[in-house]
Amino acid sequence: xxxxxxxxxxxxxxxxxxxxxxxxxxxxxxxxxxxxxxxxxxxxxxxxxxxxxxxxxxxxxxxxxxxxxxxxxxxxxxxxxxxxxxxxxxxxxxxxxxxxxxxxxxxxxxxxxxxx
Amino acid sequence: xxxxxxxxxxxxxxxxxxxxxxxxxxxxxxxxxxxxxxxxxxxxxxxxxxxxxxxxxxxxxxxxxxxxxxxxxxxxxxxxxxxxxxxxxxxxxxxxxxxxxxxxxxxxxxxxxxxxx
Numbered sequence: 503x504x505x506x507x508x509x510x511x512x513x514x515x516x517x518x519x520x521x522x523x524x525x526x527x528x529x530x531x532x533x534x535x536x537x538x539x540x541x542x543x544x545x546x547x548x549x550x551x552x553x554x555x556x557x558x559x560x561x562x563x564x565x566x567x568x569x570x571x572x573x574x575x576x577x578x579x580x581x582x583x584x585x586x587x588x589x590x591x592x593x594x595x596x597x598x599x600x601x602x603x604x605x606x607x608x609x610x611x612x613x614x615x616x617x618x
Numbered sequence: 619x620x621x622x623x624x625x626x627x628x629x630x631x632x633x634x635x636x637x638x639x640x641x642x643x644x645x646x647x648x649x650x651x652x653x654x655x656x657x658x659x660x661x662x663x664x665x666x667x668x669x670x671x672x673x674x675x676x677x678x679x680x681x682x683x684x685x686x687x688x689x690x691x692x693x694x695x696x697x698x699x700x701x702x703x704x705x706x707x708x709x710x711x712x713x714x715x716x717x718x719x720x721x722x723x724x725x726x727x728x729x730x731x732x733x734x735x
Contacts, residue, residue, distance in 0.1 A: 537723055545709060547662075547726035593661065597724075605652055606713070606724050608661045 504529045504596050506609035513614050515584045522569070523579040523612045525594035531555075534598050536577040537606065538568065541591040550592075553577055584616045621645055622714050624727025631702055631734055639697045639730045641712030647692035648714035652724065653685075656709040665710075668695040702734040 505528040515521035527536065538550040553561045553568045561568040569578040581588055594609040621644040631637050641651055649670045654662040666687050667675040674687035684706075686698040695714075699706055711729040715722055 539726075545711070545729040545731070547711065547713070547729075549723045549725065552723055604650075604715075605664055605667060607664075610661045 504531070504534075504598060504607045506594050506596050506607055508594055508609035508612050510612045511610075513612055514617060515581075515614065516617055517586060518583055520580060520582045521584055521614065523581070523592050523594075523614065525577045525579065525609060527575050527577060527594075527596050529596060529598060531598040534596055536568070536570070537595040537597065538566070538577075538579045539593045539595060539608075540588075541593060541611070543590070547593075551579065581614075586616050586618075589614060589616045622712065622725045622727045624712055624730055626730055627728055628731040629733070631732070633703055633734055634701055637699045637702055637732060639699075639710055639712070639732075641695045641697070641714070641727050643693045643714045643725075646714075648695075649692060651689060651695040651712055651714045653687065653695075653697050654711045654713065656711065656729075658709075662711065665697075670695075699732065702732070704734045707732055707734045 507526045534555045536553045540548040540550055551561050551563045551566045551568050553570045560570050565582045567580045591611045591613050593611045595606045597606050623642045623644050625640045629637055651668040653665045655665050656662045664677050665680045668687045668689040670689045670692050676682045684700055689695040709729050709731050713724040713726045715724050
């Protein structure tokens with residue numbers, strides 16, 4: 503079974519500062535993918551960044567980077583130079599690599615509020 | 619990029635009626651689509667996996683006779699909430715995987731907010 507844990511229900515960050523959103527995971531799959539999604543108040547799920555379990559380097563996408571520590575089973579999202587438009591719910595998710603585990607399993611989410 | 623269209627974006631219906639929600643992959647073929655449900659301030663919970671040309675696979679605790687899923691083509695999956703009741707009021711969102719492999723991201727529709735009165 504796969505499990506995603508996000509321990510921060512809510513986070514505040516000042517505009518232009520960096521913020522780290524925590525995510526830990528548990529799986530018995532040897533190969534898996536980790537994803538981060540942003541959900542604004544309108545409800546759509548916006549894909550941000552992906553990290554494969556065998557990737558040697560941490561993933562980066564613009565202002566988003568993923569701090570992947572495989573031994574610790576953590577995949578924290580770092581948002582640099584926060585903007586007001588970054589205020590949203592952020593979900594960490596995992597996808598296994600075998601059979602029905604190809605579905606995405608989500609964490610409980612972190613609500614990020616960017617302040618002036 | 620891959621686009622998933624979901625319709626309607628919101629619907630209000632009376633208790634006892636049925637509601638159909640459509641999920642389309644616009645620029646790619648999706649042999650598998652996923653249906654999620656999200657209650658306010660909660661995470662997305664997978665309801666079922668929709669497989670083109672075969673029966674859907676439902677998650678434990680999801681009533682297959684209440685939430686009918688049809689995936690008749692490679693670009694369309696539908697979720698029908700039958701005999702809806704107020705407790706079915708929720709945000710339903712579908713997703714599809716762009717066929718680059720199992721670790722390609724799921725692309726989501728914009729969701730359907732269902733209110734049953």
